[in-house]
Amino acid sequence: MKPDKQPHSAPSDREEPARVNRREFVSSAVAAGLAAAGAGAAGTASARQAAGDAQAPGALPPTAAQEAMESEIPDGYTAGQAREYFVSNPGSDFMLDVIRRLGLEYIATNPGSSFRGLQESIVNYGGNQAPELLTCVHEEQAVAMAHGYYKVNGKPMGVLCHGTVGLQHAAMAVYNAWCDRAPMMLLAGNHLDAAERRAGVEWSHSAQDCVRVIRDYIKWDDMPVSLQHYAESMARGLKIAMTPPAGPVAVVLDGHLQEAEAGEQDLGPIAVSLNRPPAGDEAAVAEAARMLLEAESPVIVADLMARDQEGVERLVALAEALQAPVVNQFGRMNFPNTHYLSQGATAVAQADVVLGLELFDVWGVINTVRDRVHRDSVRKARPDARVISIGSNDLFTKSNYQNFQRFYPSDLSIAGDAQATLPLLTEAVLSGMSPARRAGNSAREARLREAHSLARGQALDDARYGWNAIPVSTARLYAELWQVAKDRDWALVSDDGAQSRWARRLWPIDRHYRYIGRSGGAGLGYGAPAAVGAALAHRPEGRFAINVQKDGDMMYTPGAFWTAAYHGIPLLTVTHNNQGYHQEYMHLQRMAARRQRGIESSWRVGNELRNPDIDLAGIARATGVWAEGPVLDPADLGPALARAAEVVDGGEPAFVDVRCQPR
């Protein structure tokens, strides 16, 4: 572990009370930082580094000579020569001080000269600790790692991208984060002053407006022209990113500002200053409580709702007060599937009042568009069902990308953060509940317990079908995985949508951290890196992170596994390898059937990932990850998973390729 660096002896003018000595590490502020602001418990630096592993990607403390060089004219140099050759107080050191004060623990990056100044500050001046650089082999991977990391511990990560090309690579993953409301600090290198640019590549990697390529799907950005401007924009950016609806922001780091002398800078006013999430209007909440209490069969539907376990508990409290079923759409882990009030989506069909909490798609809960020649809309809910919607969607939105879904005129719309609003609503429900309504609760409870237990029995029964099928059924994949998960403090860091939702149906998902939700924008290349980022967030808690990895998705960003190996991030990856872009097979089939052409011989074209078969385990192994497979026979799966789990217990990533049924 790197010893704490001694504060530099600073010139006296830096010691004026109004000024903060920028050389002083703001460690107390960092520790207090985000934790104090309610963003979750502070994590620790890499376990490897703490263990003093010589191979760990850390950096040495500055030597005495380095320190001297920073503050003195070196022997044999005139002052003029020294100015020509050396910088004693580079702007990027101050940039790093700001990052530290804001409490960013990690910066995922793929290196680029447009931020070489900041990179040097991070590794030498900052000793590569808080923030620590995470070496990524693609910017899309870096952003998805930040996305997964945030969803586990609620902390924003920094992502440092090369000018132009780096942001271009990052773009799709930024879009996923935007759709999924995952905040992060995107930091992009750029060299604004054309008169200073080195010939060639520095021009290609600079832009007048480099954030433009992602501006449609970030919340805010700035291109600071001074270090003070940068400091304020960083603090402002963090605040905006974390305010519901949360999302990415970007700050451009000008190359000149990074590399030139910082001069005197003031870190004093820079601090983490986050908004408390907005709760819904009191009168509206009271009206919602009345509607829910008057309803015969209220149903709660939650999607991008719970930020943490507190959110889950708040929803349990409301649901129990009402004895109302909860349909968890699993954009977040909102509600324990082990609770008897957890019910399937069909519960909505019976509802007379639907309470939607942070729904990605309100319209889609009530209606559906049929995938037919004429795409008619069909109402799924009762014709008389009324809808209350509580969410932050309308508090911030943009127009170009259409992820906001179809418009639905809710009967009562409450703009506000649902998790923040829930306690008020529960209180209003409890205080407004008539004795008659309360008396009816036990009958509701009995009915819903029965329905829950029936559904549970049905899931277990359904899982039997195809049990011995070759390739492995998706139910069996999860049942076998459960054997290694059940005695560990597990967390699923992937979405089970393509595996017929078997985790949700079979596994007891009882805590917020057990399930991560989906990608947001359905942009592929998300799975592996988001899982690695999430596993990094689980690491200090000693949790056993599991990633069920689709084969197509993996091929966009397989380099994420190298990052996991390099940084010693324990993660069990098991593939749902159906040897193709299966979703697209089904679309092709639909088109061919509609046109009455059939696809007997053409179904593979454009969709198969076979001939040659991709050796996914080989890819993982080549990135330094322990790997086995392909497993074809379900009887071989359990032992392979047990071997892999042991590797993960040892603190390393492991990978098992499993050839599976398509869905």
Place this chain on the structure above:
Amino acid sequence: MSARARIARPPDLVVPVLLLWALGSPPAWSDEPANDVREGLALYISQQCWQCHGYEGQGGVAGVRLAPTRLPYEAFARLVRFTNLMPAYSPKVLGDEQLRLIYAYVRSIPEPPALEEIPELDFD
């Protein structure tokens, strides 16, 4: 390898099926399947029923469970032609005779083991 995977199958069954099938084995029938079952399996693969219903008709998010079916042929066929969520198969791409063979295959898919025989599904 499980015993099942090692069972040698008659070449005339294995070869055409494996050519069509991505990679895997047909269901573990206890008896030698009749010709219409074999042909039905080949059609079940080539007509892409497996995409949504799984190779053994086990179903999932993309298509309901088909096997074992309690539907009589007429009802089965009607649901394939006049569907709700599934792509409708017209007789132009899937003739009645072919559909009948697919039905024979679906009917032949053996019952899976009982819940009590699967310790991995014991979640208590």
